[in-house]
Amino acid sequence: MRSAPSNVSLTGIKPTGEPHLGNFIGAIKPSLRLAESYESIYFIADYHALTSIRDPKLLAHYTRSVAATWLAAGLDPERTVFYRQSDVPETFELHWILSCFTSKGLMNRAHAYKAARDRNQEAGIADLDSGVTMGLYNYPVLMAADILIMESDVVPVGKDQLQHVEYAADIAGAFNAVYEGGYKFKIPEAITPSEDSGRSLPGTDGRKMSKSYGNTIELVAPEAQLRRTVRRIATDSTPVEAPKDPEASSVFQLLTHFATPEQVAEVRARLEAGGMGWGELKNELFAVLNEQLTPLRERYDALMRPDSELEEILRAGAERACERAQPVVAQVRETVGIG
Numbered sequence: 001m002r003s004a005p006s007n008v009s010l011t012g013i014k015p016t017g018e019p020h021l022g023n024f025i026g027a028i029k030p031s032l033r034l035a036e037s038y039e040s041i042y043f044i045a046d047y048h049a050l051t052s053i054r055d056p057k058l059l060a061h062y063t064r065s066v067a068a069t070w071l072a073a074g075l076d077p078e079r080t081v082f083y084r085q086s087d088v089p090e091t092f093e094l095h096w097i098l099s100c101f102t103s104k105g106l107m108n109r110a111h112a113y114k115a116a117r118d119r120n121q122e123a124g125i126a127d128l129d130s131g132v133t134m135g136l137y138n139y140p141v142l143m144a145a146d147i148l149i150m151e152s153d154v155v156p157v158g159k160d161q162l163q164h165v166e167y168a169a170d171i172a173g174a175f176n177a178v179y180e181g182g183y184k185f186k187i188p189e190a191i192t193p194s195e196d197s198g199r200s201l202p203g204t205d206g207r208k209m210s211k212s213y214g215n216t217i218e219l220v221a222p223e224a225q226l227r228r229t230v231r232r233i234a235t236d237s238t239p240v241e242a243p244k245d246p247e248a249s250s251v252f253q254l255l256t257h258f259a260t261p262e263q264v265a266e267v268r269a270r271l272e273a274g275g276m277g278w279g280e281l282k283n284e285l286f287a288v289l290n291e292q293l294t295p296l297r298e299r300y301d302a303l304m305r306p307d308s309e310l311e312e313i314l315r316a317g318a319e320r321a322c323e324r325a326q327p328v329v330a331q332v333r334e335t336v337g338i339g
């Protein structure tokens, strides 16, 4: 059997919305840092997004937009294998094979599926599976296929995805136990972001920034829109002259993620002393964000043009991904007795 390369880090990015500052701080930046110390494989999980995005134009747009964002943020497609999940059809063949080794009980206990049933129960709907598609139900099996097909060692994910990586390890173990002398899947391990990058970013209403709350600040929005969104961040009515508690302010919290330590210290001192109003603090935040995001936005806009190199980058990435996936699936087929 071919031996797999060591220290492969793989992660999938589901294209279900415009990337926002929370994604940038919580996922994009830590993943790009990690890519420096691992052989990294990052892909756009477009077929996973089909469980929730039913508008074909929107799905195609988010797929390009998320890919362009990661590239604009500094992902190096020479170093990192970067592709669209749907461009590696072996994934879906492996999905079926794995589903034959996945116990249904395991899927019944999956968090996302259980949450969907709980919502039905709360709404008084008698059929708890109402609105649950097989796509939602099988989601963890497809994710296991993504992970196992690339012989991943580690999978950097947020806490909400930990169970899925454990499932991938379970399913791999179940397959490995059946065939003596057959292909053995590598058992993957999740790695979660450090405490610091896990420190969640507040949104415009002060709650954790999240698409589902509608409180996001988009990463690549035009400058005028960025300014308007920053203006909208909720603040209290403390007068300009009054001393303020920086820790209690979402605007300040946002600033700490993007400004230099010196800038942060200076603003903190001014807020605590009194005399700095929320409006001025927002101007400061806008200036810091705009300075950092302008080059990113320019690269993004260039990649989003129809004739950009985006397609070519993804196509080349898919070629490299298929080169890895094909021998794995060939060995799995042989192991199970499909010629």
Ligand code: TRP
Binding pocket: 010, 011, 012, 013, 014, 045, 048, 142, 143, 146, 147, 155, 156, 157, 161, 164
């Ligand atoms: N389910 C992941 C999410 O919603 C995306 C994903 C799909 C993924 N396949 C993966 C993540 C494989 C890690 C590994 O964020």
